[in-house]
Amino acid sequence: MATKASRSAARMMMAPAVILLLGWMLIPLVLTLFFSFKKFLPLRGDRWENGLEWVGFENYVRFVSSSAFWPSVITTLIIVGGVLVITVCLGILLAMLLDQPMWGQGIVRILVIAPFFVMPTVSALVWKNMFMDANNGLFSHLWRLFGAEPVSWLSEASLPSIILIVSWQWLPFATLILLTAIQSLDSEQLEAAEMDGASPLARFGHIVLPHLSRAVTIVILIQTIFLLSVFAEIFVTTGGAFGSRTLTYLIFQRVLESQNVxxxxxxxxxxxxxxNIVAIFLMRIVGKNLDT
Known part of the structure; x- marks a missing residue:
């Protein structure tokens, strides 16, 4: 049992890391709040030492009254929802396939996980030039092979294209988490259900899926945090055009246009x-699985 002295020593050793983490989080947040009430145009010669013009809530009113604000919010939520559906569903399927004994299982798992380590800008460029190019892309050649007219994916189907690119990046993460959860499943339960005559679909619905609920919750929560700030893929592929402008990209454009930090x-x-609204919603609806 830990003594009072050992607990105090543990707190002392953890204190630097906790302070550094809090500073890493709080300092940018405080500066963001501070600048949001100011008019600061550093690209036009404004200097910090000269003071910043106080404008109150003018920046907030200007930003939310923009005609592009709500469409960007909706686009952000569509991308997040689409990527979550694809990665969770395909992640479960891939995890179950990778859990089966096969030749070269280790190599296959490494190949499946590899896309997660590719930089977002690199993967977006690969998809843009090698797969979705209207003239020389792989998809265009497949379309011509079947006698169809090639599609300009990034202009005619910009949102599905971005969802596909981002899903390809995050699918390995979901697969890895779900594969770990499947491997922790007691095989005796499945064997007993099979002996009782349960079909594969019934075994999946009543045993495998409930067992994966906590892992699915973790995947959804972690991915949502990062997907709400998707930027590089849009910057490289569509540049925010064709209805693909998210809230993060809108912020980027507004800063460049107005030069107002x-x-x-x-x-x-x-x-x-x-x-925070999305996180609270997910914690209330999906996060209940963590308590069971």
């Missing part, structure tokens, strides 16, 4: 609010 900071606060 305060306006971008107000957009950042809206992004934080959106992330």
């Amino acid at each position: 305060g306006l971008g900071s107000a957009g950042g606060v809206y992004a934080i609010i959106l992330a």
